[in-house]
Amino acid sequence: MRLQHLTLALIGLVFAIGLLGASGPVFASPAAAKPVVASTTPAPLPPGPKAPPSGGAMAQTCAGCHGTEGRLKAAAFMPLAGMPRAQFVQAMRDFRSGKRPSTLMGHVAQGFSDGEIDAMAGYFANVKPE
Ligand code: HEC
Known part of the structure; x- marks a missing residue:
């Protein structure tokens, strides 16, 4: 009986971790996408004063x-x-x-x-x- 309870608890735990793991990236993805947008934004900025446009x-x-x-x-x-x-x-x-x-x-x-x-x-x- 005890072993069965332990097994059930383990399965429950694994399931819970699985859920967390699955939901983690779903919530994290918009935040993870932001740096990609931010890193492409500065590229088209005009050169600074040291390199005036021709x-x-x-x-x-x-x-x-x-x-x-x-x-x-x-x-x-x-x-x-x-x-x-x-x-x-x-x-x-x-x-x-x-x-x-x-x-x-x-x-x-x-x-x-x-x-x-x-x-x-x-x-x-x-x-x-x-
Ligand atoms: C949105 C349209 C537009 C843009 C963009 C534009 N112009 Fe003009 N340009 C005109 C118009 C219209 C005139 C006639 C004067 C007026 O009504 O503003 C003109 C007239 C001129 C004239 C006088 C020409 C003459 O024969 O005396 C010069 C010089 C000139 N523009 C230079 C420029 C330069 C340099 C740029 C870019 C930095 C530029 N223009 C961008 C519309 C534009």
């Missing part, structure tokens, strides 16, 4: 409206390719300050420092307009 890299953000490399055959938006440096810098600074009225470019230009505008000016001035 004019060409920043110019990619202009492509949606001004065309790839600033070349746009449909004239809805002004093409930027081949724009003289000084003209580009002046346009961007005037958009940023509000001196030059704009629908969109005032908002766009506010995202860039003088150094970044200069870097993009160098990039676009060197792209040959088609």
